[in-house]
Amino acid sequence: xxxxxxxxxxxxxxxxxxxxxxxxxxxxxxxxFDTLYQQKDIEVILTRHEQGAGHMAEGYAKATGKxxxxxxxxGPGMTNVITALADAYMDSVPVVCFxxxxxxxxxxxxxxxxADNVGLSRPCTKYNFLVKDVNDLAATIxxxxxxxxxxxxxxxxxxIPKDVSMAKAExxxxxxxxxxxxxxxxxxxxxxxKQAAEAIMKAKKPILYVGGGVIFSGASQELLELAExxxxxxxxxxMGLGAFPGEHLLSLGMLGMHGTYQANMAIxxxxxxIAIGARFDDRVTGKVSEFCPYAKVIxxxxxxxxxxxxxxxxxxxxxxxxxxxxxxNQILRATVNGExxxxxxxxxxxxxxxxxxxxxxxxxxxxxxxxxxxxxxxLYELTKDRDPIVSTDVGQHQMWAAxxxxxxxxxxxxxxxxxxxxGFGFPAAMGAQAAFRDRLVxxxxxxxxxxxxxxxxxxxxxxxLPVKIIILNNGFHGMVRQWQDLFYEGRYASxxxxxxxxxxxxADAYGAVGLRVKKVGDLxxxxxxxxxxxxxxxxxxxxxxxxNCYPMIPAGGCNHEMILEDPPELKKKQSGAAKxxxxxxxxxxxx
Amino acid sequence: xxxxxxxxxxxxxxxxxxxxxxxxxxGFNIESLSVAPTLDPSMSxxxxxxxxxxxxxxxxxxxxxxxxxxxxxxxxxxTEFVSRETAIIKVHTKDADRAxxxxxxxxFRANVIDSTPNTYTxxxxxxxxxxxxxxxxxxxxxxxxxxxxxRVAVAREPVRSTAIQAKKVARD
Ligand SMILES: Cc1cc2nc3c(=O)[nH]c(=O)nc-3n(C[C@H](O)[C@H](O)[C@H](O)COP(=O)(O)OP(=O)(O)OC[C@H]3O[C@@H](n4cnc5c(N)ncnc54)[C@H](O)[C@@H]3O)c2cc1C
Ligand SMILES: Cc1ncc(C[n+]2csc(CCOP(=O)(O)OP(=O)(O)O)c2C)c(N)n1
Ligand SMILES: [Mg+2]
Numbered sequence: 148x149x150x151x152x153x154x155x156x157x158x159x160x161x162x163x164x165x166x167x168x169x170x171x172x173x174x175x176x177x178x179x180f181d182t183l184y185q186q187k188d189i190e191v192i193l194t195r196h197e198q199g200a201g202h203m204a205e206g207y208a209k210a211t212g213k214x215x216x217x218x219x220x221x222g223p224g225m226t227n228v229i230t231a232l233a234d235a236y237m238d239s240v241p242v243v244c245f246x247x248x249x250x251x252x253x254x255x256x257x258x259x260x261x262a263d264n265v266g267l268s269r270p271c272t273k274y275n276f277l278v279k280d281v282n283d284l285a286a287t288i289x290x291x292x293x294x295x296x297x298x299x300x301x302x303x304x305x306x307i308p309k310d311v312s313m314a315k316a317e318x319x320x321x322x323x324x325x326x327x328x329x330x331x332x333x334x335x336x337x338x339x340x341k342q343a344a345e346a347i348m349k350a351k352k353p354i355l356y357v358g359g360g361v362i363f364s365g366a367s368q369e370l371l372e373l374a375e376x377x378x379x380x381x382x383x384x385x386m387g388l389g390a391f392p393g394e395h396l397l398s399l400g401m402l403g404m405h406g407t408y409q410a411n412m413a414i415x416x417x418x419x420x421i422a423i424g425a426r427f428d429d430r431v432t433g434k435v436s437e438f439c440p441y442a443k444v445i446x447x448x449x450x451x452x453x454x455x456x457x458x459x460x461x462x463x464x465x466x467x468x469x470x471x472x473x474x475x476n477q478i479l480r481a482t483v484n485g486e487x488x489x490x491x492x493x494x495x496x497x498x499x500x501x502x503x504x505x506x507x508x509x510x511x512x513x514x515x516x517x518x519x520x521x522x523x524x525x526l527y528e529l530t531k532d533r534d535p536i537v538s539t540d541v542g543q544h545q546m547w548a549a550x551x552x553x554x555x556x557x558x559x560x561x562x563x564x565x566x567x568x569x570g571f572g573f574p575a576a577m578g579a580q581a582a583f584r585d586r587l588v589x590x591x592x593x594x595x596x597x598x599x600x601x602x603x604x605x606x607x608x609x610x611x612l613p614v615k616i617i618i619l620n621n622g623f624h625g626m627v628r629q630w631q632d633l634f635y636e637g638r639y640a641s642x643x644x645x646x647x648x649x650x651x652x653x654a655d656a657y658g659a660v661g662l663r664v665k666k667v668g669d670l671x672x673x674x675x676x677x678x679x680x681x682x683x684x685x686x687x688x689x690x691x692x693x694x695n696c697y698p699m700i701p702a703g704g705c706n707h708e709m710i711l712e713d714p715p716e717l718k719k720k721q722s723g724a725a726k727x728x729x730x731x732x733x734x735x736x737x738x
Numbered sequence: 739x740x741x742x743x744x745x746x747x748x749x750x751x752x753x754x755x756x757x758x759x760x761x762x763x764x765g766f767n768i769e770s771l772s773v774a775p776t777l778d779p780s781m782s783x784x785x786x787x788x789x790x791x792x793x794x795x796x797x798x799x800x801x802x803x804x805x806x807x808x809x810x811x812x813x814x815x816x817t818e819f820v821s822r823e824t825a826i827i828k829v830h831t832k833d834a835d836r837a838x839x840x841x842x843x844x845x846f847r848a849n850v851i852d853s854t855p856n857t858y859t860x861x862x863x864x865x866x867x868x869x870x871x872x873x874x875x876x877x878x879x880x881x882x883x884x885x886x887x888x889r890v891a892v893a894r895e896p897v898r899s900t901a902i903q904a905k906k907v908a909r910d
Binding site for chain 2: 270273
């Protein structure tokens with residue numbers, strides 16, 4: 148029987164196990180929407196902006212490990228979703244985005260709402276397709292899901308002209324895909340793995356540096372076995388949080404620009420860096436020429452381009468984390484004995500010393516302004532038994548969330564690392580909530596970032612996605628203000644937000660629940676109230692505006708040279724500021 | 739250092755822009771790029787002349803391999819190869835210059851492929867040095883137009899894809 152392109156689209160999605168599509172309609176995709184409307188297997192979540200749809204697909208993908216799907220119209224629909232595609236590309240998130248296109252006979256004529264979707268998305272997708280013939284549609288969709296989810300995952304765009312969605316073709320879904328130019332390597336080179344095992348056995352100061360690849364690969368169990376068996380400390384990247392239990396004794400927390408003191412010191416002084424599914428981003432390495440100067444480097448990554456892109460690698464292993472770690476563990480199981488523990492005792496003594504010397508700190512006065520770290524810490528303690536999924540926006544609050552919310556398991560952490568997209572947090576949380584209706588999903592947001600996709604509150608209310616947004620409301624683009632205080636002599640160019648909406652009223656206006664924490668003593672009670680609500684909630688927490696996030700490695704600095712607290716001039720300035728609210732900014736600025 | 743990279747790609751819509759976009763987006767050099775279908779009409783062959791240190795060339799090879807439409811990448815510098823470039827040069831020639839032009843054509847084993855009362859159009863092919871040399875000699879006569887194809891190159895013996903070799907280099 149012949150099906151229309153729109154019907155074929157739906158049949159393909161069903162075969163790929165897609166349950167939810169985040170979408171916003173328009174002229175050229177109406178046939179697809181109309182067909183979706185007449186079936187029940189796939190839920191359509193109507194977003195208020197295509198960027199929201201894209202981030203929801205990302206959140207869905209990160210939480211489930213499966214491809215997230217969004218559907219947008221041509222022209223402005225496409226350009227709106229670009230930010231989310233670029234975000235997914237940087238963070239290797241499997242997203243399949245379907246865009247509508249003007250009818251094939253009009254392509255290139257500057258038709259109404261025409262855009263070169265393939266051209267626009269080329270630099271920010273893993274691959275993209277323009278389907279010109281309905282007979283190619285099914286095979287193309289199959290390839291799109293295959294490419295998005297295999298190897299190093301990433302976003303794929305399928306551009307469907309209007310006439311293709313209406314035309315009919317015989318439907319057959321291919322069982323398998325074979326693309327001659329695309330064969331990701333999963334098995335690591337055995338000889339290299341043996342070399343790695345030998346290096347691990349000999350190392351006196353080894354460190355595991357693990358990233359998002361461990362999560363994509365589902366290799367947390369293997370990582371845990373490796374770390375425990377060899378007693379090697381674990382540094383996680385921002386994207387790797389949750390790959391290893393945050394409260395485990397072997398965990399040193401996050402490394403990098405706002406990583407913990409011990410994590411950065413340990414990688415700097417290590418003699419063997421074992422990088423697993425991490426890509427030596429500049430937020431981690433700082434000054435590349437002085438990154439881990441004493442170490443041999445083992446690098447396991449499925450993408451050959453990640454290896455030796457930024458730093459020299461001694462033992463490169465191209466392959467999937469899980470497969471490679473299994474093989475590595477098997478070798479080590481046969482060789483590890485008590486000796487390594489003795490060999491590394493001085494290393495662990497040193498690490499514990501670092502840990503004690505400079506733990507993460509902040510000072511919460513009993514009646515003083517609310518400190519953002521305190522909010523994250525209490526939120527963590529109040530929810531950890533419920534195994535929540537946590538998303539963040541971008542800024543200081545994101546870093547505090549990374550530092551204080553200690554994730555126990557993978558796929559619970561949704562954050563924008565590579566692109567650093569403000570406005571990511573809320574829609575990403577909604578995407579995860581759409582996948583797991585019964586789970587607790589939290590969004591730790593900034594007052595600046597959250598406004599970039601606030602419109603999705605309507606989607607959350609209508610589609611019953613009871614995400615809990617906790618806004619660390621410092622009245623500032625806080626991360627920008629921090630840099631200005633540290634590197635631009637405190638000139639707050641466009642970092643003060645001046646007018647911010649009343650988030651409680653805003654929540655109310657959308658039909659969600661708005662709560663505010665007025666003083667630190669109320670924090671627990673208000674958080675508990677929010678957690679007990681079955682609707683979307685905004686908790687507005689006015690926090691101390693001048694709190695800075697430490698440790699901090701200034702851009703291009705070395706990992707062992709961290710700023711650990713406000714420099715004295717700044718402390719002086721802020722001791723005055725502690726008593727004023729942002730409304731008194733003039734007083735502060737002249738203080 | 740200059741490298742000549744031979745890239746076998748799918749012969750389909752948009753592949754050239756993916757390759758060109760890769761080079762511009764990542765700030766890699768392209769000195770020249772030539773592309774044409776192969777014996778198998780489903781594939782095209784690109785010859786890319788680029789330059790960079792060892793690490794950059796390794797990245798270029800890996801990034802090319804990563805493109806889904808790229809089937810095979812060979813860094814020809816890793817093997818023996820022959821390369822050619824063709825130039826078409828239109829020179830202004832009058833009176834005595836015409837004889838001089840023909841002499842130069844003869845020395846370089848070039849061909850005159852078109853002639854008008856005031857011009858010769860000369861085709862020459864060879865390595866870049868030879869082409870530079872003939873251009874230098876023709877310059878005094880007055881070159882009106884110059885078109886160069888960019889280099890094409892082929893390995894002397896069949897070679898394996900550099901994807902595998904890049905890994906080997908990294909291991910050594
Ligand atoms: C305000 C701000 C501050 C930041 N500060 C920090 C900071 O202090 N510390 C920090 O770490 N980051 C920080 N980041 C994030 C940083 O920019 C990078 O996004 C992050 O470091 C990259 O993490 P990753 O190395 O784990 O790589 P990812 O981007 O997660 O990439 C994963 C890697 O694993 C590979 N891979 C994928 N799948 C597999 C598989 N199956 N098997 C093997 N390998 C696989 C991929 O090829 C890739 O190389 C910050 C971001 C922002 C916005
Ligand atoms: C879309 C976008 N625009 C600009 C930036 C640059 N930027 C990074 S952090 C930040 C401030 C974020 O403010 P807020 O959300 O209030 O978080 P805070 O740092 O105050 O916790 C800005 C403007 C960005 N990351 N993303
Ligand atoms: Mg803020």
